[in-house]
Amino acid sequence: MRRLLALLLTLPALAAAAPAPAGDDGPTLNIVYLVPTDFGPLPGYRERLGKILLEMRDFYNRELARNGSPARLRMPIDPETGLVALEEIRGTRPLSGYPYEGGWKAALPEVQAHLEAHPRPDRSDRTLVIIPTHKDKPGVPFYGLGKYCFALDYEGFDYKDCGQDTPAGAKFKPWYGGMAHELGHGLGLPHTHATRTQAKTLGTALMGAGNRTLGFAPTFLTPGDCAFLESSPPCRVFAPRPLRKAEGFAPQVRRWQGTVRVSGRLPEGCSVRRIVAAYDKDDFGGVNDNYDAESFVVPFDASGRFDFAFPIGEIHPGRTDKLQIQLRLIHDDGTIELIRRAPDPEA
Numbered sequence: 001m002r003r004l005l006a007l008l009l010t011l012p013a014l015a016a017a018a019p020a021p022a023g024d025d026g027p028t029l030n031i032v033y034l035v036p037t038d039f040g041p042l043p044g045y046r047e048r049l050g051k052i053l054l055e056m057r058d059f060y061n062r063e064l065a066r067n068g069s070p071a072r073l074r075m076p077i078d079p080e081t082g083l084v085a086l087e088e089i090r091g092t093r094p095l096s097g098y099p100y101e102g103g104w105k106a107a108l109p110e111v112q113a114h115l116e117a118h119p120r121p122d123r124s125d126r127t128l129v130i131i132p133t134h135k136d137k138p139g140v141p142f143y144g145l146g147k148y149c150f151a152l153d154y155e156g157f158d159y160k161d162c163g164q165d166t167p168a169g170a171k172f173k174p175w176y177g178g179m180a181h182e183l184g185h186g187l188g189l190p191h192t193h194a195t196r197t198q199a200k201t202l203g204t205a206l207m208g209a210g211n212r213t214l215g216f217a218p219t220f221l222t223p224g225d226c227a228f229l230e231s232s233p234p235c236r237v238f239a240p241r242p243l244r245k246a247e248g249f250a251p252q253v254r255r256w257q258g259t260v261r262v263s264g265r266l267p268e269g270c271s272v273r274r275i276v277a278a279y280d281k282d283d284f285g286g287v288n289d290n291y292d293a294e295s296f297v298v299p300f301d302a303s304g305r306f307d308f309a310f311p312i313g314e315i316h317p318g319r320t321d322k323l324q325i326q327l328r329l330i331h332d333d334g335t336i337e338l339i340r341r342a343p344d345p346e347a
């Protein structure tokens with residue numbers, strides 16, 4: 001599914017570092033149910049989606065724990081039901097006013113106005129927007145858009161169909177996996193592909209084709225995904241330093257002994273917490289060109305120095321010789337700086 005870059009969504013400047021939240025105590029994801037004027041809300045949506053989202057949260061948190069990460073995805077919980085709580089917003093347009101193409105432009109101001117009018121101390125800056133639609137004619141926004149992501153509800157969308165080899169299960173599969181995948185974008189995750197070992201042992205990466213497998217076949221988050229989630233406000237469990245970008249960062253990216261080696265040093269004082277490197281073959285630059293990119297967390301020392309060779313045995317071959325290395329510098333506050341490089345020839 002596509003990921004659009006946020007053009008209009010600028011980062012709020014972080015003032016002073018806040019106290020570190022514990023795993024369950026900190027900003028939560030905003031989850032809104034945007035009801036068109038002529039359609040929905042659909043029957044039982046609070047119970048159905050509350051359960052779906054609870055399972056989705058638990059998937060993220062099992063994978064964070066399996067990867068050894070202290071981060072935990074936090075969603076608002078309804079104390080009465082124990083399910084994830086959704087905020088209902090009455091939209092100003094009919095369902096046809098929120099089309100897949102460009103419907104976000106209509107939805108986003110309404111969502112933002114709601115969030116501003118209803119401040120809460122536990123709000124994060126990340127928001128999942130769910131729009132009810134026809135079961136057999138979806139047609140509403142379904143993608144990540146900066147700090148927002150869009151998914152849908154249809155009548156009968158119910159976790160009881162998860163993993164079921166039935167017509168209802170087949171219907172459930174792409175919209176459940178798709179919601180989890182788009183949520184990943186909203187939390188800051190780019191596309192990625194399983195390494196060879198991951199593919200053999202863990203299945204399909206959620207941010208690859210996992211939108212078609214979650215709940216039905218082994219699906220997982222990569223260590224790189226977890227590196228992004230660790231700084232994402234609804235997951236973060238540390239007090240972020242104020243943003244200080246990696247000005248003057250000049251990594252070396254070169255071919256080396258049959259693979260590619262990246263090395264360099266992070267500028268002193270920058271707020272980069274993690275570096276994730278992706279090996280993107282064939283086509284790149286478009287929003288859907290990086291499903292094939294295996295990604296790795298690049299370790300660096302206390303002085304910010306790193307020297308990392310891609311484990312070429314873990315990379316699936318491309319169709320062509322075209323290659324782009326992408327380095328993503330993940331800052332404490334969730335800001336991501338992206339550096340794209342064609343590797344230099346071997347020295």
Ligand code: ZN
Nearest residue numbers: 001002003181
């Ligand atoms: Zn996607």
